[in-house]
Amino acid sequence: MTTxxxxxLKQRLAENEKINLLDVREPAExxxxxxxxxxxxxxxxxxxxxxxxxxxKNEELVVYCKSGNRxxxxxLMLESMGFSNVKNLTGGMNEWQAV
Numbered sequence: 001m002t003t004x005x006x007x008x009l010k011q012r013l014a015e016n017e018k019i020n021l022l023d024v025r026e027p028a029e030x031x032x033x034x035x036x037x038x039x040x041x042x043x044x045x046x047x048x049x050x051x052x053x054x055x056x057k058n059e060e061l062v063v064y065c066k067s068g069n070r071x072x073x074x075x076l077m078l079e080s081m082g083f084s085n086v087k088n089l090t091g092g093m094n095e096w097q098a099v
Contacts, residue, residue, distance in 0.1 A: 001075040004062055004087045006096045020056050022063045024074040025093075029066060033093060037062075042070045045077050057083050064089035064096070 021037030
């Protein structure tokens with residue numbers, strides 16, 4: 001698992017790079033504020049319910065949550081399931097909103 005900072009991700013998005021975003025927070029958190037990622041709560045990933053993102057196994061996938069802890073768990077789990085290019089957004093949405 002590698003990491004990506006909010007600054008780097010914002011820059012890449014501003015340059016219109018194709019980046020797959022995965023939000024592993026709960027639906028209520030996603031509704032309050034999100035950056036356009038696919039919503040797949042951590043509990044679903046831990047329960048091996050990843051059908052919605054299986055087509056992204058060989059693509060870059062930036063995973064985020066509120067602080068970076070749940071997304072780190074999700075990245076480790078996704079790697080064990082064969083996802084080859086997952087990146088954890090350091091600091092999560094807390095850092096994103098602060099930058």
